[in-house]
Amino acid sequence: MTDDDSDMKRYYRDRAPIYDRVYAYPERQDDLRYLERYIPTQFAGLDILEVAAGTGYWTSFLSRTCRSILAIDTEPAVLRQLQSRPLACPVATRVIDAxxxxRLEQRFDGAFAGLWISHVPKQRLGSFLDRLHSILKPGATLLFLDNSPVQCGRLPITCTDQAGNSYQDRRLDDGSVHRVLKNFPSEAELRAATHTSGVDHKYLRMDNFWLFQYRTPAH
Ligand SMILES: C[S@@+](CC[C@H](N)C(=O)[O-])C[C@H]1O[C@@H](n2cnc3c(N)ncnc32)[C@H](O)[C@@H]1O
Structure with missing residues (x-):
């Protein structure tokens, strides 16, 4: 495993037009209705950063309660889709690597990442979180949402590397197959990665998703 994630970036660029199919899978609908209500309540009135925002499925719900959102992603095509959604607060987009x-000068009251932590190599999770925490204000709210292992029913794990990262071979409509890093961190791993840098941790296990939230210390 190298830290070169260029193949995954290409995969998401080519998948942009059909990405939102994942939100139409029947087995996800009950969980999604709950998450669409719950997640925005955690960021009410805040200026937040959305990491790897993609086509903006969550941005649209977040915008109903946030004061402002900066949505970043490496793929301009998905950010254009994001901007075409109904957005109820000021939402800026920038092409920035997570x-x-x-590179960000702004300091935020909160951060959200949907279906992103699963794509972070285990060996990069600590440095990713350190940088994220460094651009948040004291007492900021963080919330990570991601797939539960049930997702492997649709996309089985095809291999695992020496660092323990797992991979799925994903086929696009044009027949191309892309090997994508997809991890399923346990609650214990998430808590271990954040216990010194966060407080008030909460973990919610759902059928199709998990949700992990905490705050940066107040001082
Ligand atoms: C699984 S999608 C999640 C999109 C969105 N957050 C959601 O929940 O629907 C992963 C996103 O990560 C983006 N991405 C991949 N590598 C990235 C990186 N190094 N930095 C920022 N975004 C990246 C892809 O372009 C894609 O939009």
Whole structure:
């Protein structure tokens, strides 16, 4: 495993037009209705960063309660789709790599990442979180949402590397197959990665998703 994630970036660029199909899978609908109500309540009145925002499925719900959102992603095509959604608060977009958050000058009251932590190599999770925490204000709210292992029923794990990262071979409509890093961190792994840098941790296990939230210390 190298830190070169260029194949995954290409995969999401080519998948942009059909990405939202994942939100139409029947087995996800009950969980999604709950999450669509719950997640925005956690960011009410806040200026937040949305990491790897993609086509903006969550941005649209977040915008109902946030004061402002900066949505970043490496793929301009998905950010254009994001901007075409109904957005109820000011939403800015920027093409920025999630592993280069030090490029951001702004300091945020909160951060959200949907279906992103699963794509972070285990060996990069600590440095990703350190950089994210460094651009948040004291007492900021963080919330990560991601797939539960049930997702492997649609996309089985095809291999695992020496660092313990797992991979799925994903086929696009044009027949091309892309090997994509997809991890399923346990609650214990998430808590271990954040216990010194966060407080008030909460983990929610759902049928199709998990949700992990905490705050940066107040001082
Ligand atoms: C699974 S999608 C999640 C999209 C959205 N957050 C959601 O929940 O629907 C992953 C997103 O990560 C983006 N991405 C991939 N590598 C990235 C990186 N290094 N930095 C920022 N975004 C990246 C892809 O372009 C894609 O939009």
């Amino acid at each position: 592993f280069q958050l030090d």
